[in-house]
Amino acid sequence: MSALRVARRYAAALLMLGKEQSVEDRLAEDARLVLEAGAQSPQLRNLLKSPIIYRDKKDRILRRLFEGKVHDITLRFIRIMLRKRREAYLLDAFRQYVELYKAAKKIADVLVVLPTPADAPLMESLERWLRTLPPLQDKQRLNVRTVADEAIIGGVMTEFEGYKLDRSVRTQLERFKKAFSLS
Amino acid sequence: MVNIRPDEVAAILREELAGVQDEARLEEVGKILQVSDGIARIYGLRGAKSGELLELDHGVTGIVLNLEEDNVGAVLLGPWDKIREGDEVRRTDRIASVMAGDGLIGRVVNALGQPIDGKGPIQGELFEMPLERRAPGVIYREPVKEPLQTGIKAIDAMIPIGRGQRELIIGDRQTGKTTIALDTIINQRENYEKGEPVICIYVAAGQKASTIAQIVKVLEEHGAMDYTIVVAASASEPAPMIVYAPYAGCAIGEYFRDTGRPALVVYDDLSKQAVAYREVSLLLRRPPGREAYPGDIFYLHSRLLERAAKIIGEDSVAAQMNDIPPSIKDRIKGGGSLTALPVIETQAGDVSAYIPTNVISITDGQIFLEADLFNAGVRPAINVGISVSRVGGNAQIKSMKKVAGTLKLDLAQYRELEAFAKFGSDLDAATKFVLDKGARLVELLKQDKFSPLRVEDQVALIYVGTKGLLMDIPVEKVQEFERRFLEMCHLKLSEELRQIAEGKFNDELAAALENVAKDVIAQLKS
Ligand SMILES: Nc1ncnc2c1ncn2[C@@H]1O[C@H](COP(=O)(O)OP(=O)(O)OP(=O)(O)O)[C@@H](O)[C@H]1O
Ligand SMILES: [Mg+2]
Numbered sequence: 138m139s140a141l142r143v144a145r146r147y148a149a150a151l152l153m154l155g156k157e158q159s160v161e162d163r164l165a166e167d168a169r170l171v172l173e174a175g176a177q178s179p180q181l182r183n184l185l186k187s188p189i190i191y192r193d194k195k196d197r198i199l200r201r202l203f204e205g206k207v208h209d210i211t212l213r214f215i216r217i218m219l220r221k222r223r224e225a226y227l228l229d230a231f232r233q234y235v236e237l238y239k240a241a242k243k244i245a246d247v248l249v250v251l252p253t254p255a256d257a258p259l260m261e262s263l264e265r266w267l268r269t270l271p272p273l274q275d276k277q278r279l280n281v282r283t284v285a286d287e288a289i290i291g292g293v294m295t296e297f298e299g300y301k302l303d304r305s306v307r308t309q310l311e312r313f314k315k316a317f318s319l320s
Numbered sequence: 321m322v323n324i325r326p327d328e329v330a331a332i333l334r335e336e337l338a339g340v341q342d343e344a345r346l347e348e349v350g351k352i353l354q355v356s357d358g359i360a361r362i363y364g365l366r367g368a369k370s371g372e373l374l375e376l377d378h379g380v381t382g383i384v385l386n387l388e389e390d391n392v393g394a395v396l397l398g399p400w401d402k403i404r405e406g407d408e409v410r411r412t413d414r415i416a417s418v419m420a421g422d423g424l425i426g427r428v429v430n431a432l433g434q435p436i437d438g439k440g441p442i443q444g445e446l447f448e449m450p451l452e453r454r455a456p457g458v459i460y461r462e463p464v465k466e467p468l469q470t471g472i473k474a475i476d477a478m479i480p481i482g483r484g485q486r487e488l489i490i491g492d493r494q495t496g497k498t499t500i501a502l503d504t505i506i507n508q509r510e511n512y513e514k515g516e517p518v519i520c521i522y523v524a525a526g527q528k529a530s531t532i533a534q535i536v537k538v539l540e541e542h543g544a545m546d547y548t549i550v551v552a553a554s555a556s557e558p559a560p561m562i563v564y565a566p567y568a569g570c571a572i573g574e575y576f577r578d579t580g581r582p583a584l585v586v587y588d589d590l591s592k593q594a595v596a597y598r599e600v601s602l603l604l605r606r607p608p609g610r611e612a613y614p615g616d617i618f619y620l621h622s623r624l625l626e627r628a629a630k631i632i633g634e635d636s637v638a639a640q641m642n643d644i645p646p647s648i649k650d651r652i653k654g655g656g657s658l659t660a661l662p663v664i665e666t667q668a669g670d671v672s673a674y675i676p677t678n679v680i681s682i683t684d685g686q687i688f689l690e691a692d693l694f695n696a697g698v699r700p701a702i703n704v705g706i707s708v709s710r711v712g713g714n715a716q717i718k719s720m721k722k723v724a725g726t727l728k729l730d731l732a733q734y735r736e737l738e739a740f741a742k743f744g745s746d747l748d749a750a751t752k753f754v755l756d757k758g759a760r761l762v763e764l765l766k767q768d769k770f771s772p773l774r775v776e777d778q779v780a781l782i783y784v785g786t787k788g789l790l791m792d793i794p795v796e797k798v799q800e801f802e803r804r805f806l807e808m809c810h811l812k813l814s815e816e817l818r819q820i821a822e823g824k825f826n827d828e829l830a831a832a833l834e835n836v837a838k839d840v841i842a843q844l845k846s
Binding site for chain 1: 344345346347348349350364365366389390408410
């Protein structure tokens with residue numbers, strides 16, 4: 138079975154349980170924590186994928202790593218994946234959990250690139266503007282992350298959920314340049 | 321002295337700038353996960369549709385072929401070697417298409433419709449024609465009834481092709497397949513001169529670049545480029561270009577068909593296109609089937625060939641045709657046609673291989689070429705016994721139908737007895753007659769390449785042949801007879817020939833032909 142399908146199946150179950158016990162937000166934080174750990178530590182990634190290390194050893198290591206830091210359900214989830222020999226897909230499962238969680242809660246991650254750092258009033262008007270874009274209209278919450286990048290000269294560029302809107306001065310200038318060099 | 325004021329410059333610049341599209345659109349973007357061999361896997365693009373055109377950097381375009389759970393598989397057209405992992409891919413919401421127009425006539429273009437003959441951009445108004453389009457429905461079609469003369473005696477007499485028909489040219493390599501297609505194109509010069517051109521599109525898919533250059537040269541030399549378009553994807557081009565070249569040719573043909581004109585498209589050849597498609601499919605990891613071709617190889621060819629059609633005469637009905645591209649919506653005219661001559665190469669005459677059987681079953685008949693005949697000097701090397709045209713009979717002009725009626729039978733009898741004749745010489749008179757007549761008919765049907773004959777000349781010759789008038793001259797002299805006879809006919813019987821061309825054939829005309837034939841035979845004997 139494809140990694141995606143395995144991961145999605147486990148993640149869906151976790152979300153269901155989380156909703157039942159109203160801890161889905163906490164579980165999402167846990168998922169981010171585990172993913173962060175995975176992203177930063179190649180050792181952890183290798184441990185999960187390794188066919189040589191015994192499972193009870195893996196179990197001990199993961200417990201020492203996460204016990205007390207994550208919700209009990211998360212820990213049990215990690216251990217059940219281990220018992221079912223699916224630990225290689227653990228990170229994929231947490232990634233899918235975050236996706237499913239965001240879809241269920243109508244949360245969107247938005248990246249906004251501006252030429253200068255944004256202050257509070259600008260952030261507010263930015264968010265109002267973002268909410269007018271069709272793919273974001275029905276979202277409950279926007280997690281806006283802003284990046285200041287002088288290279289775009291002016292204007293704004295934003296990316297979210299597989300969409301991109303580029304209203305930067307740099308791109309506009311490039312477009313003019315292209316139009317004139319072609320004809 | 322002429323002066324240019326600075327504010328004038330500024331004003332013009334401003335106008336030009338205003339014309340540039342500066343409205344940034346909300347784009348759906350994905351990222352390249354992997355590229356290899358002209359195939360890309362793309363993450364994201366959840367809204368992408370199958371067959372949709374994608375836009376990448378460096379002027380590369382892609383066509384969506386596989387929609388999978390978490391990625392999209394696409395073929396890349398253009399210089400894809402510059403594409404890197406992580407590059408951005410944008411949706412366009414458009415289906416892959418070529419720009420077609422009258423300006424294409426006389427040009428050589430690639431599978432994307434871009435000129436490759438070094439004669440500059442395509443002139444005139446161009447219309448966007450989708451590569452993939454559903455074939456016209458039954459109510460927008462008419463039965464095939466108008467002939468498409470190939471100028472080749474054996475074909476026009478026994479395997480007639482009608483406008484809107486699909487006739488397969490099949491045979492081993494180097495048996496004259498391409499020559500038949502080129503002859504047919506060259507023969508359309510007559511219509512061009514009459515002011516009723518049949519627009520010809522020659523699609524070279526997967527052929528050697530040198531062969532393509534040769535073909536273009538032949539067409540130029542015979543004045544055929546005045547009404548011909550060549551779509552070329554040589555063997556050195558990436559497989560997707562070879563796969564799409566026939567579709568591009570078809571889309572261009574549809575432009576002419578739907579604007580009420582007759583068009584002819586040659587796909588040379590579909591076996592190489594099938595091989596290219598197999599390559600693409602395997603790279604996309606579609607499951608291989610028989611001979612490692614993917615399961616939809618039949619559909620690849622059937623949906624292409626179904627687009628050949630004769631469109632109904634009434635403009636009002638034709639205007640309601642299904643799937644008309646918006647670009648030509650206001651220009652639809654009835655009465656157009658698209659005739660298709662697909663070419664298939666067989667291995668050692670094996671027509672029961674996968675691709676040949678598929679295409680035979682889709683087309684309205686086949687012209688079967690045989691290496692043995694070709695080597696024995698019978699050229700065009702058509703095996704008359706197994707070549708058929710399932711609809712063309714209605715499309716023959718009356719005079720031809722009348723004189724060619726017994727030709728196929730005569731030849732079949734000859735082929736049957738020929739084998740016996742090799743064993744001994746003690747043959748009865750009847751057998752000998754069949755053999756002698758057959759040998760002369762075979763000789764009469766031989767025809768050099770690139771020398772198509774007008775239909776009235778063909779009728780005159782075939783009448784003389786089937787009537788048995790050639791029995792008095794030796795077989796070696798038949799071609800000499802043909803030359804002199806036609807010369808004489810043109811000199812003495814121009815009015816009669818004109819009537820034959822119109823479809824008339826009566827005792828008077830027959831007598832006139834016989835008289836000339838007798839004169840020529842007498843000359844040859846002396
Ligand atoms: N009627 C003909 N009279 C004389 N020569 C001919 C005739 N038809 C074909 N030839 C010659 O036979 C050769 C092969 O012809 P052609 O290229 O048409 O074959 P083909 O089946 O298309 O070959 P390929 O498999 O390479 O595509 C050419 O050199 C051509 O000139
Ligand atoms: Mg050929």
